Amino acid sequence: MTDFPRWKYALVAIVLALGLLYASPNVFRPQPAVQISANRGATVDATLQKKVETTLTQAKIPYQEVDIAGDRLLARFANTDVQLRASDTLRLALGDEYTVALNLATTVPGWLQSIGAHAMPLGLDLQGGVHFLMQVDQSAVLVKQQQRYLDDIRSVLRDKNIHYDSVVPSGQGVQVVLRSSADRDAAAAAIGADAPDLVLTDRTTAGGGFALQANIKPDKLRELAENTIRQNVTTLRNRINVLGVSEPVIQQQGESRIVVELPGVQDTAQAKKILGATATLEYHAVDENVNPLEAEKTGNVPPEDRLYHMKSGQPIVLKKKTIVSGDELVDASQGYDQQTGEPDVSVELNSAGAKKMLDFTTQNVGKRMGVVYIERIPETKMVSGKEVHSSKTTEEVINAATVQGVFGKRFQTTGLGQQEAQTLAVLLRSGSLAAPVDIVEQRVIGPSLGQDNIQKGERAVILGLVLVLAAAAVYYKLFGLVADIALFFNLVILIAVMSAIGVTLTMPGIAGIVLTLGMAIDANVLICERVREELRNGSTPLASIRAGYEKAWATILDANVTHLLAALGLMTLGSGAIKGFGVTLFIGILTSLFTSVTVTHAITAAIHGGRKLKTLSV
Amino acid sequence: MEIFDPHSNINFLRWRKISVALSALLIILSVLAITVRGLNYGLDFTGGVLIEASYQQPVDTGEVRSALAAAGFESAVVQSLGGTRDISIRLQPKADPGAVQQNGQIKVDKVATDIMAALKAKRPDASLKQPPDFIGPQVGAELRNSGVIAVIVVIVGIMIYLGLRFEKRFAVAALASEVHDTLITVGIIAAVQREFDMTVLAAVLAVVGYSINDKVVVFDRVREIFRATRKAEPVDVLNRAINSTLSRTIITALFTAITMAALYLFGGPAVHGFAITMLIGILVGTLSSIFFANPILLWLGVSKKDLMPVTKENPELARRP
Numbered sequence: 001m002t003d004f005p006r007w008k009y010a011l012v013a014i015v016l017a018l019g020l021l022y023a024s025p026n027v028f029r030p031q032p033a034v035q036i037s038a039n040r041g042a043t044v045d046a047t048l049q050k051k052v053e054t055t056l057t058q059a060k061i062p063y064q065e066v067d068i069a070g071d072r073l074l075a076r077f078a079n080t081d082v083q084l085r086a087s088d089t090l091r092l093a094l095g096d097e098y099t100v101a102l103n104l105a106t107t108v109p110g111w112l113q114s115i116g117a118h119a120m121p122l123g124l125d126l127q128g129g130v131h132f133l134m135q136v137d138q139s140a141v142l143v144k145q146q147q148r149y150l151d152d153i154r155s156v157l158r159d160k161n162i163h164y165d166s167v168v169p170s171g172q173g174v175q176v177v178l179r180s181s182a183d184r185d186a187a188a189a190a191i192g193a194d195a196p197d198l199v200l201t202d203r204t205t206a207g208g209g210f211a212l213q214a215n216i217k218p219d220k221l222r223e224l225a226e227n228t229i230r231q232n233v234t235t236l237r238n239r240i241n242v243l244g245v246s247e248p249v250i251q252q253q254g255e256s257r258i259v260v261e262l263p264g265v266q267d268t269a270q271a272k273k274i275l276g277a278t279a280t281l282e283y284h285a286v287d288e289n290v291n292p293l294e295a296e297k298t299g300n301v302p303p304e305d306r307l308y309h310m311k312s313g314q315p316i317v318l319k320k321k322t323i324v325s326g327d328e329l330v331d332a333s334q335g336y337d338q339q340t341g342e343p344d345v346s347v348e349l350n351s352a353g354a355k356k357m358l359d360f361t362t363q364n365v366g367k368r369m370g371v372v373y374i375e376r377i378p379e380t381k382m383v384s385g386k387e388v389h390s391s392k393t394t395e396e397v398i399n400a401a402t403v404q405g406v407f408g409k410r411f412q413t414t415g416l417g418q419q420e421a422q423t424l425a426v427l428l429r430s431g432s433l434a435a436p437v438d439i440v441e442q443r444v445i446g447p448s449l450g451q452d453n454i455q456k457g458e459r460a461v462i463l464g465l466v467l468v469l470a471a472a473a474v475y476y477k478l479f480g481l482v483a484d485i486a487l488f489f490n491l492v493i494l495i496a497v498m499s500a501i502g503v504t505l506t507m508p509g510i511a512g513i514v515l516t517l518g519m520a521i522d523a524n525v526l527i528c529e530r531v532r533e534e535l536r537n538g539s540t541p542l543a544s545i546r547a548g549y550e551k552a553w554a555t556i557l558d559a560n561v562t563h564l565l566a567a568l569g570l571m572t573l574g575s576g577a578i579k580g581f582g583v584t585l586f587i588g589i590l591t592s593l594f595t596s597v598t599v600t601h602a603i604t605a606a607i608h609g610g611r612k613l614k615t616l617s618v
Numbered sequence: 619m620e621i622f623d624p625h626s627n628i629n630f631l632r633w634r635k636i637s638v639a640l641s642a643l644l645i646i647l648s649v650l651a652i653t654v655r656g657l658n659y660g661l662d663f664t665g666g667v668l669i670e671a672s673y674q675q676p677v678d679t680g681e682v683r684s685a686l687a688a689a690g691f692e693s694a695v696v697q698s699l700g701g702t703r704d705i706s707i708r709l710q711p712k713a714d715p716g717a718v719q720q721n722g723q724i725k726v727d728k729v730a731t732d733i734m735a736a737l738k739a740k741r742p743d744a745s746l747k748q749p750p751d752f753i754g755p756q757v758g759a760e761l762r763n764s765g766v767i768a769v770i771v772v773i774v775g776i777m778i779y780l781g782l783r784f785e786k787r788f789a790v791a792a793l794a795s796e797v798h799d800t801l802i803t804v805g806i807i808a809a810v811q812r813e814f815d816m817t818v819l820a821a822v823l824a825v826v827g828y829s830i831n832d833k834v835v836v837f838d839r840v841r842e843i844f845r846a847t848r849k850a851e852p853v854d855v856l857n858r859a860i861n862s863t864l865s866r867t868i869i870t871a872l873f874t875a876i877t878m879a880a881l882y883l884f885g886g887p888a889v890h891g892f893a894i895t896m897l898i899g900i901l902v903g904t905l906s907s908i909f910f911a912n913p914i915l916l917w918l919g920v921s922k923k924d925l926m927p928v929t930k931e932n933p934e935l936a937r938r939p
Contacts, residue, residue, distance in 0.1 A: 125888065253668065253751055456886035463884055464877035471873060475619050507888045508817055511881060515824060515896065518877035519831070522870045526835065529866045536624055555838040558783055559831045562776050562792075566827030569772030570820065581820045585827070 004605035012602045015594065016489055022496035025108040025119040030127075031064075032083035033105035034090060036073040042097035044073050055093045061086045076105055120499045123506030123580070124249070124263035126450035126457070132260040132275060133253065134236075135440045141228050142172070145216055149174045149198065151321060153191055153214065160190045165209065173198060173215035177205055184210045225255065232437055233258055236275065258437070263504060272439060280326030281347075281413070284318035285360070286368035286400055292317045308372060308397045316397050318370045323360045326374075328353030334421045337414055343421040344414040358408035370400040371413055457510035464514045465491060468521055476528045478617035482603045483524035483596070490520050490588075490595040497587050508581040516588030522559070523596035527552040531618050541613040549601055556597060564589050622865040630860050631853050634913035641798055641910045648805020657808050660815030660891075661695060666710045667717075667729045669750045673703045674743035682707070682737065689736030693813065704747060707733060726750045769823075776830055784841060785925060787918040792833050795911040799829040803899045817892040825899030828874070832867060832907040839863050840915065844925045852920055856912045864908070871904040 036052065038044050049066055052075055056063050063086065064076045075090075077083040091100040104127065108119060123129075146169040153174060157164050164187070165177040176191075178184045188200045191212075197220040203211040229252055236258060237250050249261035260275065287305045295301050296315040305317050328349050337344045349357060360369075374395050399415035469487065472480035494516060498505070531548030539547060567589060570582025608616070630637075671682075682696045682705055694709035709729070711718055717728035730750035737744040773793065780789040803825050807814060839859040844850050875897060882893035 257751070453886060453888065456884055456888075460881045460883075460885040460889070464880035467876045467880055468873050471876060475621075475869065477619075507885070508820055508892070511817065511820075511885065511889045511892045512824075514877050514881045514885070515874070518874035519828065519870075521873045522831070522866075525866050525870050525873070529863075529869075532620075532624065533862070551842075555835055558838055559834040562779060562834050563827045563831045565772055565775045565779065566823070566830055568775075569768045570823050570827075572768045572771075578816060578820045578823070581817075581824070585824065 004601060004609070008598065009602055009606075012599055015493065016599070019489060019493035019496040021112075021115075022117045022500050023492045025106075025112055025117045026495060026499060028107045028109075028119060030104040030119065031076050031107050032078075032080045033074050033076045033103045034083060034087045034100060035103035035105075036075070036090065036094065037071065037099045038097065044068060044071055048073060048098075051093075052090065055090060056086060059085075059089045061089060074103065074105055116500065118499060118502070120495070120505045121502060122263065122450065122454070123504050123509070124261050124450075125507050126454050126505060127263065128450055129261060129263040132262075132272075132439050134232075134258045134260060134275070134437045136228055136232055136256045136258065136437050138225050138228065138256050141224050142216075142221070143169075145221075145224065146174055147322075149195065149214065149216070152195060156190050156194045157187060160186065162187050162190065170213065171215060172218075172221065173213065175203070176212045176214065178210045178212060181210055184212050187212055229256065229258065236260060236437075257440075263506075275437075275439065280374050281329070282325045282372045282374065283323040283357070284321070284370050284372060285323065285364065286370050287317045287319050288367065290317040308370070308395060310397050310400070316370060316400055318372070318397070323369070324349060324353045324357050328356075335412075337412065340414075342414055343416060343418045344412045345416060345421050346410065346412050348410050349408070354408040357411070358406065361403050361406045361408070365403050365405060368400050368402050370397045371415075372396070373398040453507055457507060460514055461491075461510060461517070464517055468517060472521060472524065476524070476618055478607070479524070479528045479531065479600075479604070482600050482607070483521060483528070485603060486524065486595040486599045487517065487521055489599060490592050491517060493591045493595060494584075494588050497591060498584065503583050503587075504580060506580045508578070509584045512581040512584030512588065516585060516592065519563075520588065520592030520596055523552070523556045523592060524600060526555055526559075527597070527600065528618055531616065535616060535618070541616045542608065544616065545604060545608060549597070553597065556593070560589055560593055620865075622868070624865070626861050626864065627857070628861060628864075629857055630908060631857050631913060631916065633909070634916065637909035638913050641906070644802050644805070645798060648801045648808070651805045651808040652801075655808050655811070657804070657814040658811045660813045660818075661708055661710055662816040663814070664710050664712075665752065666708050667714075667726050667750055667752055669707045669709075669730050669733050670747040671705055671707065671734065671737060671744050672747045673705075673741060673745075675741075676703060677705065677741065677744075679705060681740070685737055685740035686733070689732075689739065691733065691736060694733075709733070726752055769826075772826070780834070780837075784837060785920070787915060787920050787924070788837050788841075790918055791911055791915040792830060792837070794914050795833050795906050796826060796829055798910055799899065799903045799906050800826055802902045803895065806898050806902075807895060812894065813891060815891060817889060818895050821892045821895035821899065824896060825903060828896075828899060829903040829906070832870075832903050833911050835866065836860060836863050836907055836911060837915070840912075840920070841925050844920075844922045847922075850922045852916055856916055856920075860908055860912055867904055867907050871900050875900050 036044065036048070038048075045068075049068060052073060053063075053066050056066075056075065061082060062078065063082075064078060066073065066075045068074075075086060077086055087100055094100060106113070106119065108117070124131075150167055150169065153167055153176060157167075157176075162183055163179055164183070165179065167174060167176050169175075176187060178187055184202060188202075191198060191214060192200055195214075197217050198214040199217055201213045201215070203213045205211045233250050233252060237248070248263070249259065251259045253259045287302070290302060290305060292307070292315040295305075295307050295317050301307050301317060304320055306320050308316050308318055310316055329347060333346050335344055335346050336342065372395055374393065399413055401414065465487070469484045472483050472487070474480070476483065491513070494513065498509075503509070527548055530552045531544050534544035534547045535541070564586065567582055567586040570578055571586055572582075679696045683694070686692070686694045686696065686707070691709055691713050693713050694707050697706050697708075711729065714729045714732050716732065717725045719725060727750065730746060734744065734746055773796070776796075777789040777793055780792050800822060804822060807818065812818070836859055839862055840856060843855045843858055847855065878893045878896045878900070881889055882897070885893065
C-alpha cells in the first residue's frame with residue numbers, strides 16, 4: 001500500500017524482533033544457588049571448589065554445578081529446599097573465613113547477557129530478598145549534644161567573665177560547678193539567655209559546692225532523636241540507591257530502629273558493607289605546642305587535646321574541639337587537584353558549618369588543621385551463647401594540611417589515594433550520618449515465598465490478555481485480530497523495555513501491566529470506530545482505513561499525552577509500590593502508542609494493500 | 619458485531635440539570651463519607667504492631683490467618699519469614715481495642731499476648747519469637763508532601779496542555795470532571811470502609827489517568843465537530859460528540875474492566891484493593907464522560923470561534939486591493 005512507507009515496515013520488524021529478544025530472558029527462571037565469598041585473608045580458588053564439592057557429596061546433598069564466577073563461588077541446586085540445606089551445611093563447614101549467602105543464579109544464556117538482555121529483577125513480594133533491622137545509637141546523639149553544650153557554656157561563661165570550677169557532662173546534660181551563689185545566678189541567667197533548650201536547676205555538690213545542672217529539655221532530645229532517625233532513613237535510602245536496588249523498603253520501626261528490605265539482593269555481605277560502614281570526617285585544629293612524639297611516649301596529653309595517629313603511624317596531637325563535623329557536610333565529590341593532579345575530595349558545608357569554618361580559618365591562616373577519618377564497622381560476637389553487638393571504631397588522621405587561606409563553604413581535602421578518595425566521596429555524598437547505625441538483625445527471605453504471588457500474577461496477566469483478545473476479535477473481527485497481534489506485542493515490548501532498563505517487578509507492577517493491556521486496546525477501539533464511521537459515510541474501504549488512522553491519531557495523541565502526564569506524577573511520587581506501578585504504566589503507554597498505531601497500521605496495510613476491496617472486516 | 623446504534627442521537631444534554639445535580643449530590647455525599655466516616659487506612663498509612671512467632675512444626679500462612687480470624691483479627695497481615703516455621707504478623711492497633719489506652723498509646727505487649735493466645739488456641743506449639751515492636755507508617759510525612767506536590771504538578775501540567783491544544787474552558791471542564799471522578803471513587807471506598815492502602819492509592823491515581831484519557835477523547839470530537847460545522851449550536855455539537863464517541867467510551871471501559879476483573883479473580887489478595895478501586899473508577903469515569911463533563915463544558919460557554927485554528931494574517935494580502 002502506497003501510504004505506508006517501506007522504512008516503516010522495516011522499523012516495525014526491527015522493533016518487534018528486538019522486543020522478543022530482550023523479553024526472552026524472563027523465560028529463564030533463576031536457579032537457587034549458594035554464593036560463597038572470601039573474607040579477609042581467604043581466597044576463592046580451585047581448592048575451595050574441591051572442598052565445597054566434597055562437603056556436599058559427604059552430606060549427600062545433590063548439586064548441579066559448582067563454579068567460580070569472578071571472586072566468588074556459586075553452587076547451584078535443583079530447588080530451594082536443597083539450597084537451604086546446602087547453605088547450612090556449608091556455613092558450618094567453611095567457618096568464619098567465608099561468607100555463605102543464599103543467592104538466585106541467573107540461567108540466562110551467556111550470549112543474551114552479553115547483549116545486555118537480562119530478566120526483570122523481582123521484588124521482595126515476588127522473590128524474597130534481604131531484610132535488615134538496624135539500630136540507631138541514640139546515646140551517641142546525647143553525647144554529641146553534651147559536647148556541644150560544654151563548648152557553648154564555657155564560651156558563654158568566659159564572655160561574661162563568670163568564674164567556674166568545672167563544666168562536665170552529667171545525666172541528660174551538663175553540670176557546671178561555680179564558686180558562689182551569686183556566680184551561679186549570673187551563670188544561670190547567661191546560659192538561659194544563650195541556650196533556651198536547657199532546663200537549669202540549682203544543685204549542691206557532694207563537697208557543698210554551687211552546682212548548676214543544665215539538662216537538655218526532653219522535648220528537644222525527642223526531637224533530636226526523631227531527626228536522627230529521619231536523617232538516617234534518608235541517608236540509607238540514598239545509599240541503597242547507590243547499590244542499585246529499586247523499590248527498597250526503608251521504614252522506621254519503634255523509636256530507634258530502621259527496617260531495610262532489599263528485594264532481589266541475596267548477597268548480604270555486599271549489602272551489609274554498604275549499610276553498615278559509616279564514615280565521617282571531623283576537622284580539628286592541630287595543637288602545635290605539644291610535641292606529638294613526646295606525648296606518645298609519655299602518654300601525657302593536655303586535657304583539651306587528644307593523641308591521634310596518621311595513616312603512616314606517625315602520632316599527631318589535635319584539639320578535642322571539632323571545628324566542623326560530618327553532619328555539616330552537604331556534598332563531597334572526588335576530583336583531581338588542578339596543580340598536582342592528585343586525587344582529592346571537594347567538600348561543601350552547610351551554612352552553619354561554613355560559618356564555623358570561616359571563623360576558624362580567619363584566625364588560623366598558616367596553622368595546620370587535621371582531618372580525622374572515623375570509620376565504624378559493626379561487629380557481632382557470640383559471648384557465652386549470646387549475641388553481643390559492638391562496633392569497632394577506627395580513627396585516623398588522614399591529612400594535616402596547612403590552612404592556605406580563609407575559606408568557608410567550599411574546600412578540598414587532599415592526601416587520599418584514588419580508591420580511598422572515591423570511596424570516601426561516595427559515603428560522604430550519601431549523606432553523613434548524625435548517629436551511628438548498627439545492624440542488629442538480618443534475614444534472608446527465601447525465594448519460595450514469592451512463588452505463589454508470581455503464579456497468581458502470571459495467571460492474572462494471561463487471563464486478562466486472553467479475555468481482551470477474544471473480546472476484540474469478536475467485536476472488530478479482522479481489525480480486532482490485528483489489534484490482538486499488536487496487543488500481544490505490546491506485552492512483549494513492555495516486558496522487554498522493563499527488563500532492559502531493569503525495572504523491579506512487583507505485584508503492583510503486575511497490576512500495572514494488566515491495566516496497560518486493558519487501556520492499550522483503547523487506541524485500536526478509536527481507530528476501528530473511526531474506520532467504521534468512514535465506511536458508514538460512504539468512503540471506499542482503503543480511504544476509510546487511511547482516514548480512520550489519520551483522524552484517530554490526533555485523538556490518540558491528545559489522550560495519551562495527558563495520560564502520560566498522569567503516569568509521570570505516579571512515577572515521581574517516589575514510594576516503592578506506587579512508583580513501580582507508575583513506571584510500568586508510563587512505559588506501557590509509550591509502547592502501546594507504537595504497537596496500537598504503527599504496528600496495526602503496518603499489518604492492516606499489508607493485508608489490504610493493492611487489493612480491490614468491496615468491504616472491510618471491522 | 620455492533621452493540622450500539624451508529625446513528626443514535628440521544629439527547630444526553632437534555633438531562634443535564636438532573637445529571638449534574640446528581641453528580642453534585644454524589645460529590646457532597648463522598649466528601650461527607652471521607653470527612654465524617656473517614657477512610658479505613660491500611661497498615662501502610664497507620665503503622666502497626668509487628669509480632670514474630672515461630673512454630674515447632676511447619677505451619678501454613680492460611681492456617682495462621684484462620685486462627686487469627688477466629689479470634690477476630692481479620693485485618694492482620696500474615697507473612698512467612700522464609701522457611702516453614704517462622705511467620706510475621708502485622709496488624710493495626712485498632713484491631714485490638716483492649717490494647718489502646720485512653721491517651722491513644724498502644725500497649726504493644728497486650729497486642730502480642732492477645733495474638734499469641736489466638737495462635738495457641740489452634741496450635742499449642744506456637745511461641746513468640748522476639749519481643750513485639752511497633753512499626754512506623756510506610757507513608758512518611760515527606761512522601762505525603764511530595765505526593766501532594768506531584769498531584770498538583772500533574773493537574774497543572776494537564777491543564778496547561780489542554781489549554782494549549784484545546785482551549786481554557788476544556789481545561790476547566792476536564793479539571794472539574796477529574797475532581798468529580800476522584801472524589802466519588804474515594805468516597806465510595808470510604809462509604810463501604812474498604813481498606814485504603816498503598817495499592818488503593820495507586821489505583822486512585824490511575825483512575826485520574828483513565829478519567830482524563832476518557833474526557834480528552836470526547837473533547838477531541840467536540841473540537842472536531844465545531845471546526846467542521848458551519849452553524850454549530852453548542853448543544854447539538856456536544857450531543858453529537860457524545861453520541862459518536864459513545865460506542866468507544868463504553869467498549870474501552872468494558873475492555874479495561876475485563877482485565878481488572880481478571881486481576882481481581884486471579885491476582886490474589888495483594889491486588890484486590892487495586893482491582894476493585896479501578897473498577898469503581900472506570901464506572902464513575904465512564905458515566906462522567908457522558909453525563910458530567912459536557913454539561914460543564916456547555917455552561918462554561920464553549921463556542922465555535924474559540925476553537926478555530928489561529929490563522930496567521932498575512933499583511934501582504936491585506937494591503938492588496
